[in-house]
Amino acid sequence: MAEFKIREGTSSSSVSREVEAEGHLIDSMILPKIWDRIMEMGGDFEVLEFRVGRRKTDTSYIRMVVRGRSPQHLEEILREIYLLGAVPLEVREVTVKPAPADMVLPDDFYSTTNNPTYIYFKGRWIEVEDIMMDKVIVVDPVEGRAYCKAIREVKKGDLIVVGEEGIKVKPPERPRESIGIFRFMVSEASSEKPSTTIIRRIAQDLYNVKKNKGKVVVVAGPAVVHTGAAEALASLIREGFVDVLLSGNALAVHDVEAALLGTSLGISLKNGVPSARGHRNHMVAINEIFKAGGLRAAVEKGILRKGIMYECIRRGVPFVLAGSIRDDGPLPEVITDVVEAQRRYREALKGASMVLMLATALHSIAVGNMLPSTVKLVCVDINPSTVTKLLDRGSTQAVGVISDIGTFLPLLAQELQKIKDENGVCWET
Amino acid sequence: MAEFKIREGTSSSSVSREVEAEGHLIDSMILPKIWDRIMEMGGDFEVLEFRVGRRKTDTSYIRMVVRGRSPQHLEEILREIYLLGAVPLEVREVTVKPAPADMVLPDDFYSTTNNPTYIYFKGRWIEVEDIMMDKVIVVDPVEGRAYCKAIREVKKGDLIVVGEEGIKVKPPERPRESIGIFRFMVSEASSEKPSTTIIRRIAQDLYNVKKNKGKVVVVAGPAVVHTGAAEALASLIREGFVDVLLSGNALAVHDVEAALLGTSLGISLKNGVPSARGHRNHMVAINEIFKAGGLRAAVEKGILRKGIMYECIRRGVPFVLAGSIRDDGPLPEVITDVVEAQRRYREALKGASMVLMLATALHSIAVGNMLPSTVKLVCVDINPSTVTKLLDRGSTQAVGVISDIGTFLPLLAQELQKIKDENGVCWET
Amino acid sequence: MAEFKIREGTSSSSVSREVEAEGHLIDSMILPKIWDRIMEMGGDFEVLEFRVGRRKTDTSYIRMVVRGRSPQHLEEILREIYLLGAVPLEVREVTVKPAPADMVLPDDFYSTTNNPTYIYFKGRWIEVEDIMMDKVIVVDPVEGRAYCKAIREVKKGDLIVVGEEGIKVKPPERPRESIGIFRFMVSEASSEKPSTTIIRRIAQDLYNVKKNKGKVVVVAGPAVVHTGAAEALASLIREGFVDVLLSGNALAVHDVEAALLGTSLGISLKNGVPSARGHRNHMVAINEIFKAGGLRAAVEKGILRKGIMYECIRRGVPFVLAGSIRDDGPLPEVITDVVEAQRRYREALKGASMVLMLATALHSIAVGNMLPSTVKLVCVDINPSTVTKLLDRGSTQAVGVISDIGTFLPLLAQELQKIKDENGVCWET
């Protein structure tokens, strides 16, 4: 152990504060980021104690004094480095203020990151529940619990965390044990990676997550159907690899169109040619579902007998379809109020171990904003910008694949089938 | 005039039907498409009368017999060519059937195109009002009027047009008079066109539309703000070039963030660097607006004093902000129910002469589906796929520009200013 | 047969000229384009005779008078419509002028299209050999032959076709017989088409071309190797589906790197992770080939024992590797002079029935410029702009697929194997 201690006492003052940090400070780039930010903001620091974790499993520890030019300057620096994982040595109580009105925050409200977050409330650290990006922390002093809430959910009088004191953020640490697919790909999405190799490894990882009773959430766009991959996704659901499906109206409409009429946007999925009167087909699909009274009713009545939505309903896999301004219909099961849809998405994402984002920017960005940074993420899109944007959301275990969903999903289904044939199924399906 | 007549009488039978078409049949590719479709579907045709319009202003006329292998085959062919502009010679009454339930259509419902459409009802042609793509036609027999309606708006008992009889579609005709910007660009979006030249011509066209009292609708995404073009769009509104703004929550949030804090997504718009604690800024913007009670209230109270939303509110330019699943907040003025938001968008689009779609796929596709094919369209996006997708919606006067909205809008504003300085303003602002 | 004749005689004058056209004038859009262009240029026309081919196999015929405002105006119009397939009724001799110097053309030289082209020389129509886009026609009066030549190949005194007289261009006619994959996709590349369906149809078409003794040329970029599809392409070569390979230095370098070291650009193709000291690997591959004395020598010496280049060499499939400014090495077999490389590409493309362009813009555009419009084209790229650019080159039978070559090629190889297993091999391999 490389250890290094200079002074015992603390030395906080109005322009200096002693902070510490612990964890995989070096290889997860936590410490360099903290130092970098201090210097970038014109501050100064002095290292007081430094223990470098040398082995893979060792954590590192640092204690240092941070200095600013003025108390306010110091505050600004501290706010930034607290977000990066530094913790003040003298822990102070978190400050809360009541919301002045429904959906209105106290001015100095603390805006959350998607990293695990703790507040020091009444003398002890409490983990903030349901942590998500760009939300606020509401404290329940009676229960001694803290929740992450969207601004729309804030009620007058809710105790909102303000300032940056008494808050501890645990920045993401990259797993060191094995060089898994999620390790090497971090923010290096490229269309020039070995596709089938990556697909094989994602399949293996997905299988492992399920074997370990993990929860797999699929976020999918209508391109899954247009590109002819509906059956591949349906098979994943049928085989028990999917625990929740999040999507919008279009996926369901075109999935029904494919199931009932064999086309997607009027293009035959069998031979790729536009079918006669095909422009009506998605409208026919919508009408059939309205006639039946909804997707579930259509399955129960034997009208809808295959496809993605069918498999979800038949196997009891929950789905949430969020409405959007470009919807035709939308179908009865679609939640047309976006605030309610967000609430349902958040509910459905709780406890997720792995999220597959398949060819949808809109819903993936929404989901990205709701996820803690610890969830494994696989994002597949033909558009490099979409993949980059999603990987930028700060997930630590994310694979970006720039590929054609119409070829990716069938190959993923093939690989999963192979693994299943070799290993059997170890979970309830 | 090249004229050509073979037989006078009509020759419709169960496997043949006499049809006619009139208009700029050749240069608007109407006739070739009709012939093409007949042959593609295995049908046959015989030309009975053909007058070719030779001069730019002449229209052409054709009368011909179409034959199928069976009555059903003939029907299938006719359905397709009616959509392309062919009209049966013996006009038959349009068929209507009552909707069996709210939001449920009769099975054989007619699905609309975005071209001007007429139905032959009680012995006369009625134009369908508010024509849009992928909707149905509801007939009001008392008033003798016909409306284009979304499936969600259909009430039990509404008389819905079914089949393809008694319906006349007027396919788009490309303007011949002058080779305008809207003529040469049709579905030829490319990033390798002379950018400043195109911008100059769009500016000229926009000026002309306003001079002729036309209605200009802007559909804009948040990239307008992120790329630093908010002031350029605000100046267009201030100068009276914009009659309606359609957007979502994010544009308004980041516009407010820019106006209040000088950043967009925390990036300083002045020097391009991330500002301290910048990740909170859009949340601060949202909170300020909630505190004020909304965007309008924030303008009235003097809190919001510049930017896109400010100019809209100050000048009474109506705006509609549609909610989406990825919204933070959303702001009080945002319409969170997407069905209601669609209704408001449709309302706002009525009578539009020209629509500028600026760096937003989501809202532009929604708007594209609501527009008749006769409206001029300018679509600007950095992503070629978005531009192509939008031009494919069947607009006849569409310019696709693959460009950076952050450079496009300032240059457009410069050009408009020049034209205005030279020509003065001829409309109420 | 719809027939229509007005006048027998011809009526050409200094401001009018009688022209005719024959072929699938309507469904191939030839006639509408001619009329459109005349009107666009401010000219006028009168139809004298018009026979519309009604059945799939019928061709149409038109004879008409074209008028301009002045002899020069008429000339300009005629030049344009001759390129579109119109032919003057009174055929005049083609005009030729000697090249004034090596690589210098007479000013009024005729610039070729990629459509089949004929010149009227000494009283008879001669087909121009090796037709390609943007070249000139050189006439050999002794042999009575005409050749398409690049400007660099022109020698002083060569007889160069000038003006537009005596030249007949046969514009592409779309095949009508069956709605094949090449029919429906024309310039409609989209990432939202059913991928596996399209791959299956391309496989079928490729198989048919080979069954009919057609020549298949593959143009491939290094992404084939980076994305892990080298083995799939190697298998296509091994199975006899490829007659010529056109590429550059990088494909060969990374193919050798993959064969010798199992990496591509240092990334392990087996597990997708960067291998130790991997940045050297492509340099090692180059050095091994230089040491052996070239790719062929490396195969003969048993150093190179698998991969794309190995299969080409082992099976005697000719390949041409063109150098580029970004090459490392380049390898001994690479032709570093681009003019020579072009000559070798042109040579290799002669007689091609089908060309697969796989993930390379540079070489595909080069090849696109060398191909007559009658060759079947399959263009696969992850970048929509590349696909669009290639389809714009005027091929009539072109399929654009926006997909990931790393998933596309393995699926194509799977489909070809299936077809082969079912049908056997009918050609020499």
Next chain:
Amino acid sequence: MAEFKIREGTSSSSVSREVEAEGHLIDSMILPKIWDRIMEMGGDFEVLEFRVGRRKTDTSYIRMVVRGRSPQHLEEILREIYLLGAVPLEVREVTVKPAPADMVLPDDFYSTTNNPTYIYFKGRWIEVEDIMMDKVIVVDPVEGRAYCKAIREVKKGDLIVVGEEGIKVKPPERPRESIGIFRFMVSEASSEKPSTTIIRRIAQDLYNVKKNKGKVVVVAGPAVVHTGAAEALASLIREGFVDVLLSGNALAVHDVEAALLGTSLGISLKNGVPSARGHRNHMVAINEIFKAGGLRAAVEKGILRKGIMYECIRRGVPFVLAGSIRDDGPLPEVITDVVEAQRRYREALKGASMVLMLATALHSIAVGNMLPSTVKLVCVDINPSTVTKLLDRGSTQAVGVISDIGTFLPLLAQELQKIKDENGVCWET
């Protein structure tokens, strides 16, 4: 100064080696990368001495022992971390071996990075001249100098550096003094940055480079002309902002086409419409230049009187045009042999302070491979993948701008004009 020393002596053995590193170890991420790599490869390390530079101008120093499982394992680890900036404490002589043949390297050759590199030869550190990526180091023992050479330039008997001993790489250190445009943008290309702000800052930086007598190299593709920005680039040359132009045949051809005929690829740059017989125009341009005897001759004879090439020739700004397989012509000044073109590019790049890469992937990647990591890089392209690929080449001061070159260059020229008007010109033009 945070200092920390454990042991004085060194402790190198067959499975351990003492190494040191000095510089901005923390904020330039050098140290974390070294530690990361050691652990990733299964090695171990112990920190012996560590001085943290606390102030912006301080450097840090570390001395540590690295351990492997076996001598070979240790070697592998050391090779990797030497590339990252670690230096063995006991400096050993660099090992050289003679090249066994022309263009053939000894097997264990050292493959260069683009970072400043030193070899320990005959008891002293020599800096490798003309450092570039993926090349080899040739030592001249007589002169005591070391050169970076491409494999094609290696002659039999040249002393080539092998192994990893006696080599010191100075990894890039990010400048700390000011948050310049080159600081904040590092590998964060996005189309959602404030465009005009970034352009203004690039203009300022370009101006400063020139004021400080720096050398500015422009690498440009034909899209500069197609998008109508030729005049903007010509003005930059005219105003003395460009010292070297690197490009290919197409830029010159279309620049000449624009200058002589007012079109680019036949599209009028004045009104954006295709001009009559426009498809010939670039062939006419080529012919005019061949007739004149080349670009320089065309300028001297008064044929070419404006545009990019004209300004270069008139002002004596050197240019290198590299041939490619897709060239029409190519023009006489084009270097058709790519190996020779590379040599000329390398020559022209020597001493460059700043390189602008404008809308060309091909030439920019070539240039990227030739540049040391210390040169400032501005890369502008509409395609995000191109920008990302170029920024990945390891430049430390790189700005990636995803924008439309047709709007970017005119705005850049505007900004430069403003700065010049305000500050005057301080350099010879």
